[in-house]
Amino acid sequence: xxxxxxxxxxxxxxxxxxxxxxxxxxxxxxxxxxxxxxxxxxxxxxxxxxxxxxxxxxxxxxxxxxxxxxxxxxxxxxxxxxxxxxxxxxxxxxxxxxxxxxxxxxxxxxxxxxxxxxxxxxxxxxxxxxxxxxxxxxxxxxxxxxxxxxxxxxxxxxxxxxxxxxxxxxxxxxxxxxxxxxxxxxxxxxxxxxxxxxxxxxxxxxxxxxxxxxxxxxxxxxxxxxxxxxxxxxxxxxxxxxxxxxxxxxxxxxxxxxxxxxxxxxxxxxxxxxxxxxxxxxxxxxxxxxxxxxxxxxxxxxxxxxxxxxxxxxxxxxxxxxxxxxxxxxxxxxxxxxxx
Numbered sequence: 460x461x462x463x464x465x466x467x468x469x470x471x472x473x474x475x476x477x478x479x480x481x482x483x484x485x486x487x488x489x490x491x492x493x494x495x496x497x498x499x500x501x502x503x504x505x506x507x508x509x510x511x512x513x514x515x516x517x518x519x520x521x522x523x524x525x526x527x528x529x530x531x532x533x534x535x536x537x538x539x540x541x542x543x544x545x546x547x548x549x550x551x552x553x554x555x556x557x558x559x560x561x562x563x564x565x566x567x568x569x570x571x572x573x574x575x576x577x578x579x580x581x582x583x584x585x586x587x588x589x590x591x592x593x594x595x596x597x598x599x600x601x602x603x604x605x606x607x608x609x610x611x612x613x614x615x616x617x618x619x620x621x622x623x624x625x626x627x628x629x630x631x632x633x634x635x636x637x638x639x640x641x642x643x644x645x646x647x648x649x650x651x652x653x654x655x656x657x658x659x660x661x662x663x664x665x666x667x668x669x670x671x672x673x674x675x676x677x678x679x680x681x682x683x684x685x686x687x688x689x690x691x692x693x694x695x696x697x698x699x700x701x702x703x704x705x706x707x708x709x710x711x712x713x714x715x716x717x718x719x720x721x722x723x724x725x726x727x728x729x730x731x732x733x734x735x736x737x738x739x740x741x742x743x744x745x746x747x748x749x750x751x752x753x754x755x756x757x758x759x760x761x762x763x764x765x766x767x768x769x770x771x772x773x774x775x776x777x778x779x780x781x782x783x784x785x786x787x788x789x790x791x792x793x794x795x796x797x798x799x
Contacts, residue, residue, distance in 0.1 A: 464674045465713075471599035472666030473797055474541035474656040478766040479533040481518035481525075481617075481650040490626070490646055497629050501636050508646060513732030517649030517757030519619050526557050527565060529652030530615030531572030537611060538573075541656040545574050549607030550598055551581040554590030554614045556760045558583075569613055580607075587684075588728050589787030590614065590761035591653070592672075592795055598657045599669045610657045614762040618648035620688045628690050644684070645691040647731060649757030653765035667781075671717070672795040675709040677701060684788035702786045703737050709792055710742060719796070722748070723779040724771060728786060729753040729763035738784070761787075775799045 487508035491498065498505060508514045520526055530553065538545060551573070553566035570581040586593050591614050598610035625645040629638070660668055680701045684693040713719050720742075727738060729752050739746045752759075752767045759766060764785055775781065779799040786792045 465671070466596070466600075466673075467671040468599045468669045469603050470660045471602040471657055471669045472660040472663050473595070473669060474543065474658045474663055474666045475537045476655040476765050476769045476772065477533050477536040477540060477653065478762075478769040479529045479536070479652040481520045481529065481652075483519040483521060484516055485519055485622075486516045487514055487646075493626055494629060497634065497639070501634070501639055503636070503639065507643070511731075511733070512647050513754055514647045514757045515754050517618065517647070519622070519650050520617055523617070523619070524559060526555065526615035526617035526650065526652060527568045528572060530555065530613040530654065531569045533615070533652045533654035534569065534573045534611050534613050537654040537656045541658065543609050543656055543658065546576045547609045548575050548579045548611055550601055550610035551575055551579055552594040552598060552610065552612045553581070553583045554585065554594040554612060554761045555583070555616055556585060556587060556590065557615065557617045565615075569615070573611070586791060587787030587789055588758070588760050588763065589785045589791050589793055591655075591765050592783055592785045592793045595655060595657060595669065595795060596672060596793070602657060602659055608659055608662070611654060612657065613652070613654040614760070614765065615652040616760040616762050617650045618757075619650065621645055621648055621686060621691055624688060624690045641692050641694065642690060644693040644695055645686070647753070647757045648691070649759045651756060651759040651762050651766055653762040653769060655765055668798040670796040670798050672793060673709050673713055674791065674793040675705055677705040677790040677792075680790040683790070698788070699734060699737060702790055702792070703741055705790050705792050706738065706784070706786060707741055709794065713794075717796070718780070719782055719794075720744070721780075722782045722796075723799075724775065724781045725749050725784060726764055726768045726771065726781060727784045729756070729767060730758050
């Protein structure tokens with residue numbers, strides 16, 4: 460397994476996973492209308508977002524900073540569902556890409572809003588869209604080591620600044636089709652929040668055991684998707700090709716006895732229809748086992764995967780096997796098995 464990091468967990472379980480929807484719906488048709496003159500000038504048709512990416516709508520928060528309140532609300536709901544008190548939390552990890560300021564961490568506001576104890580360690584861990592999976596892995600490792608009994612992992616994303624910057628960028632004089640396509644992926648971004656509670660398996664037999672996983676880095680592709688509040692610029696073709704290659708390198712090196720080809724559900728980071736179809740085709744897996752949320756929510760960054768998992772909880776039964784699969788710009792990939 461040269462080039463891979465595999466890991467196993469011994470005493471960590473997922474106790475709950477929740478989502479909080481951003482309240483404002485922005486349809487792809489609305490974005491088409493705002494870009495009508497641009498599309499006409501570039502001789503591009505309307506409906507590219509639904510047709511090419513499969514994204515019909517996305518959500519936004521009503522006010523700046525509400526992504527933190529959304530993450531805190533998701534965390535409170537996750538605590539309630541898990542039956543865990545705030546004072547029992549020993550670790551809170553925020554995995555959001557979104558941040559309003561360089562200092563302080565996003566985690567401190569969420570920690571405060573959730574009413575967590577002063578004894579709860581809290582910090583941000585960012586790894587593009589892969590952050591939530593990394594956060595679960597870190598929390599599970601700390602529980603395995605006996606350092607904490609309970610952890611909460613959160614993500615709150617706000618795409619409004621990038622969305623608005625992209626619209627303004629595309630309306631500038633001199634924009635050509637190349638400029639349009641390198642910013643096209645920015646229009647698929649959405650807002651939302653999610654949270655998960657991780658606890659000790661020996662104290663929670665009803666929980667869903669976090670079993671094992673694999674990671675792989677392809678950081679020679681670090682320049683394929685670069686973004687800030689002024690816009691996001693993506694080589695979409697190369698990102699799909701190299702990202703899929705990285706995923707398959709890791710997938711093909713997983714021991715056959717792990718049984719990952721026979722999971723009951725594959726919960727992936729939500730990018731687009733093209734990305735999802737490419738993964739199912741490359742792995743030869745049944746597309747019906749891949750739930751999707753990108754059509755109505757777009758790409759909600761690291762919150763996409765847990766939001767999708769939260770919506771799938773009622774369809775899962777004890778004994779089911781779930782594989783979480785994520786890719787983050789940079790590139791990095793991680794896969795995590797959960798025994799339901």
